[in-house]
Amino acid sequence: xxxxxxxxxxxxxxxxxxxxxxxxxxxxxxxxxxxxxxxxxxxxxxxxxxxxxxxxxxxxxxxxxxxxxxxxxxxxxxxxxxxxxxxxxxxxxxxxxxxxxxxxxxxxxxxxxxxxxxxxxxxxxxxxxxxxxxxxxxx
Amino acid sequence: xxxxxxxxxxxxxxxxxxxxxxxxxxxxxxxxxxxxxxxxxxxxxxxxxxxxxxxxxxxxxxxxxxxxxxxxxxxxxxxxxxxxxxxxxxxxxxxxxxxxxxxxxxxxxxxxxxxxxxxxxxxxxxxxxxxxxxxxxxx
Amino acid sequence: xxxxxxxxxxxxxxxxxxxxxxxxxxxxxxxxxxxxxxxxxxxxxxxxxxxxxxxxxxxxxxxxxxxxxxxxxxxxxxxxxxxxxxxxxxxxxxxxxxxxxxxxxxxxxxxxxxxxxxxxxxxxxxxxxxxxxxxxxxx
Amino acid sequence: xxxxxxxxxxxxxxxxxxxxxxxxxxxxxxxxxxxxxxxxxxxxxxxxxxxxxxxxxxxxxxxxxxxxxxxxxxxxxxxxxxxxxxxxxxxxxxxxxxxxxxxxxxxxxxxxxxxxxxxxxxxxxxxxxxxxxxxxxxx
Numbered sequence: 001x002x003x004x005x006x007x008x009x010x011x012x013x014x015x016x017x018x019x020x021x022x023x024x025x026x027x028x029x030x031x032x033x034x035x036x037x038x039x040x041x042x043x044x045x046x047x048x049x050x051x052x053x054x055x056x057x058x059x060x061x062x063x064x065x066x067x068x069x070x071x072x073x074x075x076x077x078x079x080x081x082x083x084x085x086x087x088x089x090x091x092x093x094x095x096x097x098x099x100x101x102x103x104x105x106x107x108x109x110x111x112x113x114x115x116x117x118x119x120x121x122x123x124x125x126x127x128x129x130x131x132x133x134x135x136x137x138x139x
Numbered sequence: 140x141x142x143x144x145x146x147x148x149x150x151x152x153x154x155x156x157x158x159x160x161x162x163x164x165x166x167x168x169x170x171x172x173x174x175x176x177x178x179x180x181x182x183x184x185x186x187x188x189x190x191x192x193x194x195x196x197x198x199x200x201x202x203x204x205x206x207x208x209x210x211x212x213x214x215x216x217x218x219x220x221x222x223x224x225x226x227x228x229x230x231x232x233x234x235x236x237x238x239x240x241x242x243x244x245x246x247x248x249x250x251x252x253x254x255x256x257x258x259x260x261x262x263x264x265x266x267x268x269x270x271x272x273x274x275x276x277x278x
Numbered sequence: 279x280x281x282x283x284x285x286x287x288x289x290x291x292x293x294x295x296x297x298x299x300x301x302x303x304x305x306x307x308x309x310x311x312x313x314x315x316x317x318x319x320x321x322x323x324x325x326x327x328x329x330x331x332x333x334x335x336x337x338x339x340x341x342x343x344x345x346x347x348x349x350x351x352x353x354x355x356x357x358x359x360x361x362x363x364x365x366x367x368x369x370x371x372x373x374x375x376x377x378x379x380x381x382x383x384x385x386x387x388x389x390x391x392x393x394x395x396x397x398x399x400x401x402x403x404x405x406x407x408x409x410x411x412x413x414x415x416x417x
Numbered sequence: 418x419x420x421x422x423x424x425x426x427x428x429x430x431x432x433x434x435x436x437x438x439x440x441x442x443x444x445x446x447x448x449x450x451x452x453x454x455x456x457x458x459x460x461x462x463x464x465x466x467x468x469x470x471x472x473x474x475x476x477x478x479x480x481x482x483x484x485x486x487x488x489x490x491x492x493x494x495x496x497x498x499x500x501x502x503x504x505x506x507x508x509x510x511x512x513x514x515x516x517x518x519x520x521x522x523x524x525x526x527x528x529x530x531x532x533x534x535x536x537x538x539x540x541x542x543x544x545x546x547x548x549x550x551x552x553x554x555x556x
Binding site for chain 3: 012013014029032033036045046047071072
């Protein structure tokens with residue numbers, strides 16, 4: 001079964017808007033933080049992946065907003081790698097208020113592997129193996 | 140049939156990331172610009188709607204990224220209001236490179252009507268009528 | 279003498295630009311984080327200050343960029359409250375790469391106290407006392 | 418005498434914060450837009466400069482905030498190139514509400530010329546000549 005990782009962050013003033021809550025596009029940045037943290041927990045940071053010539057570009061993003069996040073709230077992002085194929089990966093996210101436990105949003109992103117010339121490529125075997133392990137796939 | 144509006148913008152340096160292309164969350168901001176422009180074309184600006192006590196909060200956002208946008212590119216956002224119900228509206232977006240015509244992304248957002256206390260409310264009749272007209276619904 | 283506080287953060291992908299380094303406006307957000315952390319360390323969070331009706335609005339900001347910050351770098355923001363007057367406060371910041379120790383930027387911001395109607399006001403005595411204590415002023 | 422250029426933009430919802438006004442770091446992005454527009458008016462876009470291997474990195478930024486900008490306001494950024502030296506340029510900005518004429522902020526930025534390896538370099542003669550012409554320097 002897929003292992004999930006958990007990251008906490010505090011809402012920045014810069015992330016709020018005049019409605020008094022977090023502007024909706026910032027949740028995608030929080031997903032990026034959750035994903036980065038998840039990949040790092042697998043033993044190779046995303047920075048190292050890029051240095052090795054493999055980039056993961058977001059090809060699809062879906063977010064459902066359930067309750068607002070507010071300035072200075074402590075937020076918990078739970079990230080799960082739910083699917084790994086030869087050229088793409090899917091992450092799912094559950095974003096909570098870490099203090100009240102309230103579920104604020106759920107999201108998923110599909111990312112495709114690109115080489116330095118931004119062409120879609122197969123994930124190299126070593127990176128694929130780490131991602132498969134993260135996703136709990138049988139390897 | 141739903142009428143679509145078209146807005147042009149130029150990619151800001153601040154919107155790019157180290158991959159050399161526009162960071163994916165900014166497309167949601169471009170959708171906001173398209174939506175604002177669409178509402179204004181209906182004869183009442185979103186600013187006026189908020190001043191009248193009605194806010195539209197994003198409840199769901201979906202984006203499919205097809206080709207990258209780059210610094211200084213001229214971008215065209217085509218916005219269509221595809222559904223209006225008593226308490227919610229759905230907008231769809233097609234984002235192109237305005238010079239080459241290439242389709243860069245498609246997106247949709249579902250927004251719910253809130254009052255000043257952030258409670259879900261029915262759209263007031265006058266605002267509903269304008270939105271219905273924008274959506275091409277028979278009124 | 280003024281006491282300084284220290285905050286660590288990790289550079290987000292979203293904060294980089296096509297030059298491959300952090301886009302310069304984000305340093306002001308990092309200063310905000312340092313300032314928030316500094317105020318919290320004084321015993322009353324900025325969120326509580328706002329709830330009590332006092333806002334601190336940035337009236338002046340100055341940044342000197344000395345070396346670039348890069349994706350995934352661990353950053354340390356040192357914040358000092360260097361001046362408190364009846365209606366304004368000045369914070370100074372030193373931003374380092376936390377791993378190499380390299381100084382990346384120095385900054386200062388002047389903030390004025392506003393009430394809920396956004397009028398410049400005197401800092402209430404209790405808030406002033408906390409800030410004076412942070413600044414190491416004789417009280 | 419230095420020639421100034423003028424650019425208009427409309428405040429995005431994403432640029433506001435919970436105080437109901439534009440968050441202060443976004444003014445630096447507006448300065449970037451003014452600067453880009455100013456350089457383009459000189460006959461060579463900044464994108465072309467980068468393609469030719471010359472980047473301008475912000476080394477210093479100073480902003481004085483005088484009055485708030487609000488959602489949907491039409492903003493006018495007046496940009497002047499006030500100094501050109503062999504390796505650096507200084508731009509100054511006056512940011513107004515375009516409808517009321519009110520001055521909202523003044524700013525200046527010092528930028529240094531970098532090559533593709535991010536080393537400080539002399540501005541190439543052709544670029545220097547264009548910038549000198551923009552700045553109204555005697556050439």
